[in-house]
Amino acid sequence: MTHRPLGIAADEPVRVVLAGAGAMGRAWLQVISVEPGVELAGVADVNLGVARDAVAQAVARGGSPAVPVGGDVVVLARETAAHAVVDVTVPSAHHPVTTAALLAGLPVLGEKPAAATLAEALSLCAAAEVTGELFMVSQSRRWNPRLAAFGEAARALGPVATLTTQFFKAAHFGGFREEMADPLLVDMAIHAFDSARFLLRSEPATVYCEAWNPPWSWFSGNAAASATFAMDDGARYVYDGSWFAPGAETSWNGAWRAVAEHGTVCWDGEAAPVAFTEPDHAGRRYVDGPADPAGGRPVPVADGPEGIAGALRAFVAAVRSGRTPDGEVHGNVMSLAMVEAAVRSAATGRWVLLDDVLEDAHRAAVRSEPHAGVRAALRAWPDPRSGLADAATTA
Ligand SMILES: NC(=O)c1ccc[n+]([C@@H]2O[C@H](COP(=O)([O-])OP(=O)(O)OC[C@H]3O[C@@H](n4cnc5c(N)ncnc54)[C@H](O)[C@@H]3O)[C@@H](O)[C@H]2O)c1
CATH class of the missing domain: 3.40.50.720 (NAD(P)-binding Rossmann-like Domain)
Structure with missing residues (x-):
């Protein structure tokens, strides 16, 4: 606009x-x-x-x-x-x-x-x-040069078929987040959902989501969720997160993996993303030099203001x-639509069409x-x- x-x-x-x-x-x-x-x-x-x-x-x-x-x-x-x-x-x-x-x-x-x-x-x-x-x-x-570099490296490797986020924190906030329904989906997951749209350059079509909370969780509402979105180009975005996860915590940005036709790019949410690609693929985007023991090479990251x-x-x-x-705002609201669609799917146990959520709204x-x-x-x-x-x- x-x-x-x-x-x-x-x-x-x-x-x-x-x-x-x-x-x-x-x-x-x-x-x-x-x-x-x-x-x-x-x-x-x-x-x-x-x-x-x-x-x-x-x-x-x-x-x-x-x-x-x-x-x-x-x-x-x-x-x-x-x-x-x-x-x-x-x-x-x-x-x-x-x-x-x-x-x-x-x-x-x-x-x-x-x-x-x-x-x-x-x-x-x-x-x-x-x-x-x-x-x-x-x-x-979204304003993170390493996130942008991760997306560029992944898209350069051909169509991305699968994008995943793992988000695991033991988050003790006190206050409203520990009392609200679906705190993880409503208060936090929007960041990852928005980043997924930014990385894939496509929009969500459907979602299936489960949300849960064990008896020992210090949250009242469901503080864990697992959601699979089918994007309109056929890619899948899979989010797996928890706010009651003591030990081996991920970055607040989550840990990411993109699987594309000619390779995989991983990002731990903090350091430079790491690309695992066919060595002579024309679209490869990584810093030349020795690979790490697993064969990954860091992706170049531009400077820029963050957050x-x-x-x-x-x-x-x-x-x-x-x-x-x-x-x-017109370009942002689909991220909020993803949240509402995931909450609806978790409540009903059914796949939800994003178009239905948009029309109701x-x-x-x-x-x-x-x-x-x-x-x-x-x-x-x-x-x-x-x-x-x-x-x-x-x-
Ligand atoms: N980007 C991030 O990582 C991030 C992190 C935390 C919070 N947030 C967002 O920032 C926003 C504020 O969160 P917060 O944690 O600072 O909340 P907060 O409750 O600490 O502060 C909100 C303030 O808004 C004031 N307020 C309420 N209605 C108002 C009105 N009509 N006019 C003027 N002031 C009004 C309240 O009195 C309060 O002082 C929320 O939208 C939250 O989701 C974003």
Whole structure:
């Protein structure tokens, strides 16, 4: 989807208001303070004390100015002449906060998930269309040069038939994650699902998922899941994860394997990926030199900003230029659709069609979107896949 560029001079900083000054909001304050060409204009939180505390902490750490705080992000953005909003509120606030900002003419960079539900995420796509403003979702684990190198190396070896993620952590968070239903699928697996779409350059068609929890788990909801997605090009993406897995833990990025026609590429989620290829295959992508004992060779990795710093840099370039960034909401929502489809499959014990999940969410969005113009834009979509068609250019 094309959006309006900001129209500010190249040497003028993009002034942003941060919405949501909780744990992740504070990480964003740190990244905003060191990013060239970006200036913090204010911090909004429904809990003003939290906003004040976050600003004081950032000032004490150095690099951040003592900016104004407020309870309403749009009011604060107007008062501080901000150009854009970084939405790091709780997921249930993503839809109202981002909609209000877009309608006020402010582009938004939002934390994952795009919204608390797929229906709300579809509404946010329509809100971006109606306003012509950019809404980009920061899916932080996608911004990793080693992940990109893994995908390039795998795709260079011919069609990828199988992509797998193993994700095993003994995660003791306390708080809401230990009480919610399906914590692993809803709160964590979206990172891996989103990366799978990024790596395979294809979209999911169906999923079968099982989710479970042993009696000794410290989570109330199912904190283990195993999901097989059939992608629309015939490849399979297999996710196997647990948050109650003491010992031999994987990286927070998971451990990955891609099986392609002319070889296999593995990535432990941290170091450079390792390619196992036919030696003279034209598409091979690895660093020349002796192979490891198993015959693998490391894949070259480019430099680049990682995590939320990578997302912020891409967002700033996009609002300046008008170009569509990776993570534009239309291109992101299929990752949330994968989560909802996996949860539905685990609940019903059946294969689930992604199209059914999208159609149900679209109907729910049309029913519940409060803004008449946004509702009309949603109604105008011939069907959800067509409505998301721009995703093809950004995924
Ligand atoms: N990318 C990652 O690796 C990663 C990691 C952790 C969290 N997150 C995401 O970041 C977001 C925030 O998570 P968190 O852990 O910081 O949560 P948190 O609960 O610590 O902080 C959220 C803050 O949002 C504020 N808030 C709620 N409604 C608001 C509104 N309408 N306007 C302004 N502020 C409002 C709350 O008062 C709270 O201070 C979530 O979407 C979460 O999924 C991403």
